[in-house]
Amino acid sequence: MKNQEIMLKDLKYNWHPCTQMKDHEFLPLIPIKKGEGVYLEDFEGNRYIDAISSWWVNLFGHSNHYINEKIKTQLETLEHVIFAGFTHEGAVRLGERICKLTGFDKVFYADNGSSAVEIAIKMSFHYWKNKGKIRPLFFSLENSYHGETIGALSVGDVGLYKDTYKEILIKNITLPIPKDESEEETNKALKKTREIFEKYHKDVSALIIEPLIQCAGYMKMHSSLFIKGLRELCDEFDIHLIADEIAVGFGRSGSMFACEQAGIKPDFMLLSKGLTGGYLPLSLVLTTNEVYMAFYCDYKELKAFLHSHSYTANPLGIAAANATLDIFERGEVFFESGEFRIVDKPRRSVLENNKLISEYIWEKMQKFRELPNVKEIRQKGMISAIEMIDYPWEKRMGLRVYEWGLKNGVLLRPLGNVIYFMPPYVINKEEIDKMVDVAFSGIKRLNELN
């Protein structure tokens, strides 16, 4: 079958996320036949560099042989088992590994990022309730995004996703973010935040943040000083801090977890996306013994945590997560040559290789400064963004860059006027050259089209 035929069949029945379906009257829907490394290939043999890691999930390439093998082995043994009253080997292994890696004590499982957010806000609220306090409010940050289920949407602030549903959301108070990463702006935002904390803290269970980078919030970046300041305020006013590392965890921010750069430990940390290397839906809510013990008592006290998903701790997802952690421990990647293998003693760790990748991307990105329609370029770790001038949203200039990218073999999926790179960690030098050059020509030509 050819692309067009599959597209038409798809559009007859399927409803796609984050899409005005009518757009597909002019915008092709691309059926993908296979994935390999950083490439996605359609049914006519066209290849696209996945510069956004398929919505920020893929870490070590599509059809990664090592992860494939681990999932296949798991599939032969156990595909799924109820996680209440039962457990399985993979979950025992992942629980121990992730606690040792992060310094948390307990792991609660779910199957996507938004569910992890729901769990964390329920768990925080329930913690205070078990302690005899009713705290129905949450703090979250201006420009934040935590997913699109009702609770997650409530603590988000990107109008595009939220405004339509405002009448059915839970109560939330939005805190200011610094205008830029300077100490002066950071302190200004923290000062205003303190005033809001003083006023509402007794009714607030938790503050939820995306540490360092608000990804869906147009790749806005914050200083570690800001994150540290928020932790200090939460300590002072006795409010939980929830770090949503769903997008930035597992090396995206430059360190394994973004909180490390601020030298803080939140009360809850949320992980998903890269957790399974981008293979299967799985998420984790990590927390402390202190939180856990507020629920641990005789049954008749009725304090047990109340949340369950049918696919909690699915063994296939967990096998992919354990394989992903193996790669962080034993994966050797060389971006100059595109080599990737598993060895006992890597000469270059994944994070070290990522550093070289991001330095190279940054060096290549400098040329965007010449373009009159580029306002700013920014980068933290493996996330690099180019913010174009404030084109009116109706003009959909980002979409033009997307179309140009597809025509030229690169999947770029802009956020409004922001074009960004968030590639798999196995991207090589030549592929980076192509990814950056196509984005450059795509943005440059907007000046001529206009």
Ligand SMILES: Cc1ncc(COP(=O)(O)O)c(C=O)c1O
């Ligand atoms: C920071 C953050 N939190 C939560 C989510 C929601 O995750 P999911 O799409 O798996 O529900 C996302 C998704 O992009 C995210 O970026």
